Amino acid sequence: MTKNTKNKFLTSNAELIHCVELANKLAKKNGASSAEARLSVDTGISVSVRNGSIETMEYHQDKGMGITVYVGQSKGSATTSDLTDKAIKETVKVATDIARFTADDECAGIAENSDLAWEYPDLDLYHPWKISAEEATDLALECENSALKFDKRIINSEGASVSNHESFHVYGNSHGFLGSYPSSSQSLSCSVIAKSKDVMQRDYWYTATRDPAMMEAAKSVGKKAAKRTIERLDSQKIPTGKSAVIFSPEMASGLISHFINAIRGGNLYRKSSFLLNTLGEKVFPEWMHIHEQPHIIGSIGSAPYDNEGVKTRSHNIVKDGILESYVLDSYSAKKLDMKTTGNAGGVHNLIVEPGSSSFKKLLKNMDKGLVVTELMGQGVNIVTGDYSRGAAGFWVENGKIQYPVAEITIASNLKDMYRRIVEVGNDVDKRRNTRTPSILIEEMTIAGD
Amino acid sequence: MPKQIARKHLLEKSRLNEAALESSLANLMSQKGVDYGDLYFQESRFESWSLEDEIVKSGHFGIKKGVGVRAVSGEKTGFAYSDEISQDAINASIKTVKAISRQGQQQKTKVFVAGSLPLHLYDYIDPVDSLSAAEKIRLLENVDAEARRLDARVSQVMVGLAGVRDVVLVAASDGTLAYDVRPLVRLSVSVIVEVNDRREQGSAGGGARVGYGYFLENERGLEYAREAVRQAIVKLDAVDAPAGSMPVVLGPGWPGVLLHEAIGHGLEGDFNRKGSSAFSGRIGEKVASSDCTVVDDGTLANRRGSLNIDDEGTPTQNTVLIENGILKGYMQDKLNARLMGVESTGNARRESYSHLPMPRMTNTYMLAGKYAPEEIIKSVEKGLYAVNFGGGQVDITSGKFVFSASEAYLIENGKITRPVRGATLIGNGPEVLTKVSMVGNDMKLDDGVGTCGKEGQSIPVGVGQPTLRVDELTVGGTSA
Numbered sequence: 001m002t003k004n005t006k007n008k009f010l011t012s013n014a015e016l017i018h019c020v021e022l023a024n025k026l027a028k029k030n031g032a033s034s035a036e037a038r039l040s041v042d043t044g045i046s047v048s049v050r051n052g053s054i055e056t057m058e059y060h061q062d063k064g065m066g067i068t069v070y071v072g073q074s075k076g077s078a079t080t081s082d083l084t085d086k087a088i089k090e091t092v093k094v095a096t097d098i099a100r101f102t103a104d105d106e107c108a109g110i111a112e113n114s115d116l117a118w119e120y121p122d123l124d125l126y127h128p129w130k131i132s133a134e135e136a137t138d139l140a141l142e143c144e145n146s147a148l149k150f151d152k153r154i155i156n157s158e159g160a161s162v163s164n165h166e167s168f169h170v171y172g173n174s175h176g177f178l179g180s181y182p183s184s185s186q187s188l189s190c191s192v193i194a195k196s197k198d199v200m201q202r203d204y205w206y207t208a209t210r211d212p213a214m215m216e217a218a219k220s221v222g223k224k225a226a227k228r229t230i231e232r233l234d235s236q237k238i239p240t241g242k243s244a245v246i247f248s249p250e251m252a253s254g255l256i257s258h259f260i261n262a263i264r265g266g267n268l269y270r271k272s273s274f275l276l277n278t279l280g281e282k283v284f285p286e287w288m289h290i291h292e293q294p295h296i297i298g299s300i301g302s303a304p305y306d307n308e309g310v311k312t313r314s315h316n317i318v319k320d321g322i323l324e325s326y327v328l329d330s331y332s333a334k335k336l337d338m339k340t341t342g343n344a345g346g347v348h349n350l351i352v353e354p355g356s357s358s359f360k361k362l363l364k365n366m367d368k369g370l371v372v373t374e375l376m377g378q379g380v381n382i383v384t385g386d387y388s389r390g391a392a393g394f395w396v397e398n399g400k401i402q403y404p405v406a407e408i409t410i411a412s413n414l415k416d417m418y419r420r421i422v423e424v425g426n427d428v429d430k431r432r433n434t435r436t437p438s439i440l441i442e443e444m445t446i447a448g449d
Numbered sequence: 450m451p452k453q454i455a456r457k458h459l460l461e462k463s464r465l466n467e468a469a470l471e472s473s474l475a476n477l478m479s480q481k482g483v484d485y486g487d488l489y490f491q492e493s494r495f496e497s498w499s500l501e502d503e504i505v506k507s508g509h510f511g512i513k514k515g516v517g518v519r520a521v522s523g524e525k526t527g528f529a530y531s532d533e534i535s536q537d538a539i540n541a542s543i544k545t546v547k548a549i550s551r552q553g554q555q556q557k558t559k560v561f562v563a564g565s566l567p568l569h570l571y572d573y574i575d576p577v578d579s580l581s582a583a584e585k586i587r588l589l590e591n592v593d594a595e596a597r598r599l600d601a602r603v604s605q606v607m608v609g610l611a612g613v614r615d616v617v618l619v620a621a622s623d624g625t626l627a628y629d630v631r632p633l634v635r636l637s638v639s640v641i642v643e644v645n646d647r648r649e650q651g652s653a654g655g656g657a658r659v660g661y662g663y664f665l666e667n668e669r670g671l672e673y674a675r676e677a678v679r680q681a682i683v684k685l686d687a688v689d690a691p692a693g694s695m696p697v698v699l700g701p702g703w704p705g706v707l708l709h710e711a712i713g714h715g716l717e718g719d720f721n722r723k724g725s726s727a728f729s730g731r732i733g734e735k736v737a738s739s740d741c742t743v744v745d746d747g748t749l750a751n752r753r754g755s756l757n758i759d760d761e762g763t764p765t766q767n768t769v770l771i772e773n774g775i776l777k778g779y780m781q782d783k784l785n786a787r788l789m790g791v792e793s794t795g796n797a798r799r800e801s802y803s804h805l806p807m808p809r810m811t812n813t814y815m816l817a818g819k820y821a822p823e824e825i826i827k828s829v830e831k832g833l834y835a836v837n838f839g840g841g842q843v844d845i846t847s848g849k850f851v852f853s854a855s856e857a858y859l860i861e862n863g864k865i866t867r868p869v870r871g872a873t874l875i876g877n878g879p880e881v882l883t884k885v886s887m888v889g890n891d892m893k894l895d896d897g898v899g900t901c902g903k904e905g906q907s908i909p910v911g912v913g914q915p916t917l918r919v920d921e922l923t924v925g926g927t928s929a
Contacts, residue, residue, distance in 0.1 A: 050524075050723070059529040059545050062803065079511035081532040094510045101582040103504035133548070156724055193725055193846055200727065202846040232847075240693035240929050270501065270605050271641055271648060376842045377851035379873035379925070383641065383650045388690070388873040388925040390842070390851035407849050409873050409925025411692065445927045447692035447875075 013168055016041065017180055019083050020172040023067045026092040028174060032069045032099070034110045035092075036173035036308065039065040039083075044165030047133060049140040051148075051157050057133060060165070067091055071099040073108045107334035110308060115330070115340055116177045117305035117312070124298045125183040127211035129164045136162040139188065143218035147192045150226030153233060158191035158202060160222065164212075177309045185300075186212050190225040196233040203228035208431050210298050228373075231394075235406035238395055238448045244369030244422070245410060245444045246362060248393075249429035251372050252352070252436040256290070258414055259283075260347055260434075262382050263323065265332020274385030274415055275323070283323045284418050290318035294348035301433030307345030315341065317350070352436040355424045362425045362438055364399035370446060371396055372410060385414040408448040417441050451573050451757070455618045455628035459490040463534045467561060470620040473536075474558045477520055477543045478622050482553025485521040485783065486546075487621035489760065490534060491802040495613035496577050500589040501605070503597075508582075517802040518542035521784055522550035530803045559624035568757040568764055570750050571658035573630035576612035579660030585610055588636075588661070588670055596640050596674040602685075603678060604648075605641035610634075612661060619762035623783075627762030633657075633753065633909060635898060636664050638673045642681040651681030655896035657751045673896075680837060680856055683868050690857065690872035690926025696829045697874065697922040698860065700836035701822070701893035705912035708743055709813050709901070710841035710850040711878040712736070716770050716778075717903075718785035718796070718808040720845050727848030727879050728776065736776045737882030740818050743771040745780055747795055747811030753897040754812035754911030761797040765811055768794045771882070782808045800906040810901060814913030818888025822916040825887045827863040833924050834858045834865050835874070848878040873925040881919060889916030 020037045027035030041063040048055045068077040069092065076098030080091040131139075144160035165185045172178040189206035205224035207216035247255050259275075267273040275283065284290070294312035296302050303312050308330055316324045328336070329344035357365060376390035388411035394401045425438035460466055470488060477486040493513040498505055516539060517530040527549030531538035580588070589608045596606045615631040637654030653676035657663055664670035699707060712728070720726035728736070737743070747765025749755050756765050761783050769777045781789070782797030785808055798809035826834060834857060841852030853873045858865045894913035901910040 054525050054549070056526045056528065056805065057546075057549055058805065059542075060803070061531070063532065075507045077507065077509045079509070079513075081513055081515070098508035098510060098582070101586055102498075102506060102508050105502075105504060105506050108506070158723070158725055200725075200846045202725070202844070237923075242929055270607070271643065272605070272650065376844070376849070376875070377853050377873050378840045378842075379851070379853040379871065381650070381871055383648050384870070386870050388853070388871060388927070390849065390873055390875040390925070392849070406847065407875055407877060407923065409692070409851075409875050409923060411690075411872065411925050411927045413927075445692050445925075445929045447694075447923050447925045447929070449694055449923075 013180065016168060016170050017178065019065060019088060020170045020178065022085060023065065023088050023092055024172055024174050026089055027067070027069045027096065030092060030096045032071055032096060034070045034174045035068065036110050037065055037067045038307065039170045040167055042165055042167040044163060045133060045136065046161055046163035047136045047140055048159050048161040049137060049144055050159035052141065054137055055159055067095050069095040069099050070109050071096060073104040073106055074099045074102045075105065075108050076102060107331055110173045110175065111310045111330040111340065113175045115310045116175060117179065117309060118177065120179060120304035121295055123295060123302045123304055125181065125210050125302060127184050128166055129184065129186050129212040131164060136164065139218050143188060143190045143222040146219040146222030147190050147226040150223055151194065151230050153194045153196055153230060154192050154226055155195045156193040158193065160190040163187050171309050173309055179305050179309060181304060184210055186215060188215060188218060188221055190222045192226055192229050194229045194233055201229055201232040203232055208300060210300060232404050235392065235404035237407050238405050238446065240447050240449065242443050242445055244366050245441045246366055246369065246371045247439045248371060248373045249427055249436055249438050251375055252439040253429060253432050253434040254375060255439060256350065256352055256434050256436050258380055258382065259418065260327055260350065263326045265326060265328040265336060267382060268326060269332050269335035272383050274383065278323050279326060281323055282321045284318050284321040285421055286321040288318060288321050288421065289316065289353040290350065291316045292347050292350050296349050299349055300431065301349040303348045306342045310340050310342045310344060312342045312348055348433065350434045352424060354426045354428050354437040357423060357425050359425050359427045359438055362423060362440055363396055363401065365423060366396060366440055367399050368397050370405065371401065387412050387414050387417065408446055410444045410446055412444040417444065451628040451630040454573060454630050455616050458492045458616045459534060459618045465536060467626065469536060471558065471561065473539050473543060474620060474622045477547060478556055478558045480547040480550055481555050482522045482550035483520045483547065484556050485622055487519050487619060487761065488539065489517040489802050490618040491515060492616045493613055493801065494575065494577055497609065497611040498585055498589060500593055500608040503593055505586045505589050513801065515802040518546055519805065520546040520549050522553065524788065525549050526805065528805050558622045561626035562624040568748060570748065570755050570757055571632060574632050574660055575614040576632045576634045576660050577614060579662060585661065588664060592638055592670045592674045595671045596638065596678050599675060599678045600642065600682060602642040602644055603640050604643040607639045609637045619760065621762060625762040627758045629757050631658060631756065632660065634659060634661055634663065636670055636673060637898065638677040640677045640681050642685060644685055647685060649681045649684035651677040651679065651684065653677040653680065654898045656753055657897045658753065658755060659751055683856060687868040687870045689928040690869035691833065691924055692926045692929040694921050694923050696832035697919045697924065698825055698829060698832065698834045699917045699919065701889065701891045701916050702913060703895040704835060704838055705814055705895065705914035706838050706841050706852050708815055708914060709810060709912050710843040710852055711876060711881050712743065712770065713810050713813045714843050715845045715848065715878050716780055718779045718781035718789065721779050722785045722789050726845045731776050732778065734776050735774050736879055737771050737774040738885045739774040740888040741771055741774055741882050741885055742816045743813065744769050745796065745810050745813045749812055752812050752894065752911050753899065753909045754810070756811065759795045759797045760799045760806045761793065763793045763795040763797065765795040780808045780810065782806055798908050800908055804906050807903065809903060809908055810910050812894065812911035812913065814894060815915065817890050817892035817915045820887045820889050822889045822891050825889055825916050825918045826860060826865060828887060828918060829860045830862060832860045834860050843878060849875065850878050851875045869926065875923045875925060881922065884920040885917055886920050887918040891915050
């Protein structure tokens with residue numbers, strides 16, 4: 001990417017594949033009943049500028065391998081960043097030693113042979129960005145400049161950053177499965193500060209892609225960051241009470257992530273979820289559909305197989321408001337006496353099917369209430385569904401934004417919030433692994449003055 | 450001694466010595482306009498064990514090792530690192546980071562100077578080896594058994610044990626050559642209690658810069674189990690939390706997360722140098738009631754947030770942030786201190802060799818006041834008493850901060866009445882301490898489980914405070 005860094009991985013792909021194969025072979029030799037190893041290398045650069053000059057230039061190169069060994073039904077794991085044969089041998093030994101101390105667990109082990117992605121698609125996730133450090137700096141400067149000159153109330157900057165990464169991933173297990181693929185990621189972000197009546201506000205915008213051709217233009221990113229910042233000026237607190245709430249697409253993505261968390265195998269078998277035993281039941285309104293689509297070509301969230309080599313596949317999670325599938329890996333599936341859904345490590349491209357209303361139309365349909373564009377804190381309890389978070393956004397009356405709002409909380413219970421979704425917009429945020437449009441909820445409690 | 454341990458693990462194995470570090474720094478500083486450079490060597494040896502369903506299901510071990518190279522030129526920083534410690538790897542990083550500067554004065558490297566007598570806040574041990582594997586498993590099983598023994602409504606217990614030893618060496622162009630060996634352990638317990646179809650969770654834990662034996666002393670590990678169960682049982686009777694502005698009494702210890710979020714981050718040097726903090730340019734102003742004195746103290750023996758030296762090799766210190774309500778100073782690393790014309794306060798911290806250091810907190814707490822905690826509760830006619838918290842977050846620019854109460858009670862007519870469901874509290878950093886009208890005499894530090902995140906980097910920190918009365922804070926319940 002620059003004269004100083006090689007535009008290739010630290011080690012050849014064949015050598016990396018060898019490391020994973022060696023780890024599994026050595027584990028077997030040490031008496032393991034099964035084993036798996038996951039390796040990834042990543043190289044990249046991030047450049048940040050602030051108020052018109054370079055602030056930091058960081059060169060990244062990370063590599064690491066995690067090895068999990070099962071002795072009988074006992075599990076041990078170890079990680080190493082040293083990929084010499086000697087270090088791999090020691091790491092396997094350490095993992096095996098640990099497995100001699102942990103307890104027998106009848107559900108423990110690698111994924112079933114028949115679930116593995118013996119054939120997997122090329123998802124076109126690797127589009128290296130040929131950009132020099134100087135060019136990356138110029139791009140960041142262009143982005144920040146368009147934000148700084150957007151409005152004279154923009155008085156300061158947190159800067160703009162460009163990052164460019166390339167990775168290579170290898171996974172293999174003792175069934176003989178071996179998968180590998182490269183990926184790339186690029187991002188450009190900008191954050192600026194505006195001031196009015198002695199109070200400062202900041203906001204940001206970003207673009208993140210696997211293919212640099214898909215990036216939003218630098219000027220546009222800067223402009224949006226500035227516009228969002230200006231819109232927050234002169235915010236008010238609002239009175240405590242109940243009202244309708246719209247989650248902007250960026251915030252709605254978090255709201256849907258809590259749902260996924262609650263139907264994740266680990267939380268279900270530990271009985272740590274407010275959605276226990278809800279398979280086949282209505283969780284959302286009957287017009288809502290949520291599905292997972294892991295094989296979208298070139299998408300941020302795409303993956304050909306999951307973290308244990310299991311086939312990833314498109315499937316419905318919510319159909320007509322009814323919960324059709326949990327989100328399981330092999331271990332939690334066994335604990336629940338079910339089948340894995342190919343979700344070891346999480347969901348890949350989760351999609352909330354959009355509605356027909358634009359954001360503007362959604363405001364009109366709400367008529368009066370709150371639009372939430374920022375949430376703060378961790379006040380979400382997955383065991384009970386209790387939800388209480390700091391928020392900022394805009395107050396809406398007569399279907400139009402009236403003024404910015406800050407220093408309030410919104411609270412309810414997730415179970416009720418999901419049930420009381422009135423409408424979703426058509427304004428999907430496609431930058432994320434969880435792609436959702438704006439979501440309008442009938443009523444939540446707002447705490448303010 | 451840390452010097453011997455650090456030399457052995459970080460230099461000798463790679464056939465490096467102090468002279469090689471000095472010439473590497475000289476090489477780095479030969480570039481025009483570079484006015485500071487440092488090398489940060491680190492070896493992290495870590496493990497974790499976890500129990501659920503009454504058995505220890507998994508154990509994990511790893512070693513992470515490498516060297517980070519930084520070149521600073523004015524406000525610019527170039528940074529590269531390698532997970533291989535060798536002269537070749539260092540040379541390659543130096544060549545890369547030098548490019549940050551193209552013009553300016555050439556600065557000289559200072560010869561390494563022996564600093565003042567270093568702090569010795571913890572023993573230079575490796576916690577991973579402080580108990581045998583069998584003993585660690587027994588500890589986890591005993592904690593599990595205690596939680597289950599206490600109450601038949603306990604349906605799930607999860608226990609985690611983690612230990613790490615960090616060996617670090619910092620060599621810098623300003624003559625700094627410093628070593629540290631940093632042990633850190635943590636034990637955490639989480640329980641689910643179940644009655645009919647209602648489930649609640651409770652969690653507790655603790656840790657320090659010690660060996661695992663700490664959890665066996667005074668039944669400390671078992672105490673965490675008792676505390677987790679107590680919290681979960683209390684929540685079974687919780688009613689909806691109130692919504693709106695009201696007086697809030699915060700309990701001692703971990704509720705000090707208030708200070709961390711409301712004022713701590715806003716007083717970090719980088720934000721103030723850049724003018725992006727709601728506290729920028731406010732030194733000498735009154736930002737709290739006269740009863741409030743807040744410090745950041747990295748020098749407390751064995752505390753999770755303490756360090757003998759920060760990650761730039763500066764000894765940590767006890768820095769007064771707010772004294773009797775007046776804003777006294779910021780927390781600084783070398784870069785921001787130099788640009789603001791002050792001294793580093795020993796607050797430079799980084800997650801690892803592969804991350805850049807920045808000003809961060811250590812142990813942040815408020816000194817004790819004069820009121821008995823009972824008096825403070827009695828003073829409130831109608832409000833909230835919050836004693837346990839999850840995490841928090843702050844927007845340092847607008848000053849808005851939140852922290853989430855996980856255990857709280859209603860105060861009615863000066864008496865603690867019913868427990869309420871978890872709720873987030875929100876306030877404005879520069880304002881909230883001006884509304885502190887009573888400070889308790891029961892200053893307490895937290896149990897040693899705090900982790901702070903900033904710009905994607907996580908580091909261990911501590912907080913503490915006495916019981917406090919805040920006259921007005923917005924409570925985010927559902928009962929409007």
